[in-house]
Amino acid sequence: MTRTPEPTVYLVDDDAGVRDALSFLLSTxxxxxxxxxxGVALQDSLTPQDVGCLLLDIRMPHVSGLQLQEQLVARGVDLPVIILTGHGNVDLCRRAFQQGAVDFLEKPVDETALLEAVQRALHQHQQRRAQAEALGPARARLARLTEREREVLGGLMAGQTSKQSARVLGIGARTVETHRASLFEKLEVQSLADLMRTYLPVTDPEPRGAP
Structure with a gap:
């Protein structure tokens, strides 16, 4: 059984005093x-299995918090991001949220607001990871389908009848029915409702940043 990593707050700030103060606050x-x-030290430390959230100062030498956030998104890091800044403005706030930040807090940071933001972000990430783990078997079963069965499945998800799918795919309605029977067997479902309930979250995932 794989051990789930402990949810951790990853804090990046070039001010040692701020790092110490926030680390102590969170530890309480x-x-x-x-x-x-x-950011370089952070990126060297992170792994895809990490669970938690990121606290990023926006103004740092070499790589800013926004640049670091962009780099992490490009790497596929899915940790929720909370931006900290002593020089907040509307443009910086907008950019942060466009890149998927879950909160934007100005320094000096209100302790209660920070702790609440961190707890929300940690809960969000744990929910995402739990959902991804639960959907793993469904994704594995989807991988069994042939290309044609995937096309027929797409028609089913779109609400098409067998005749409608047949016209779209240029095949006979009986052939569509045969593919449907096959994909039901491979996906281990007994009804259309069962299919939708199990596989709609896999074939139509939530957008980035959704809780």
Missing amino acids: VGLPVQAFAD
Whole structure:
């Protein structure tokens, strides 16, 4: 059985005093913290299995918090991001949220607001990971389908009848029915309702940033 990593707050701020103060604050409510002086050290430390959230200072030398956020998104890192700044403005806030940030807090940070934001972000990430783990078997079964069966499945998900799918795909309605029977067997479902309930979250995933 794979051990689930402990949810951790990854803090990046070039100010040692801020790192120490925020690390202490988070530790008082039992949250594990890993603090870094720059984004390079953070990226060297992160793995795809990590669970938690990111606290990123927006103004740092070499790589800003927004640049670091963009780089992490490009790497496929799905940790929720909370941006910290002592110089907030509408443009920076907009850019942060466009890149998937879940919150944007100005320094000096209100302790209660920070702790609430962190707890929300941790809960969100744990929910995402639990959902992804639950959908793993469904994705594995989908991988069994042939290309034609995937096309027929797409028609089913779109609400097409066998005759409608046949016209779209340029095949006979009986052939569509045969493919439907085959994909039901491979996907281990007994009804259309069962199919939708199990596979709609896999074939039509939520957009980035959704809770």
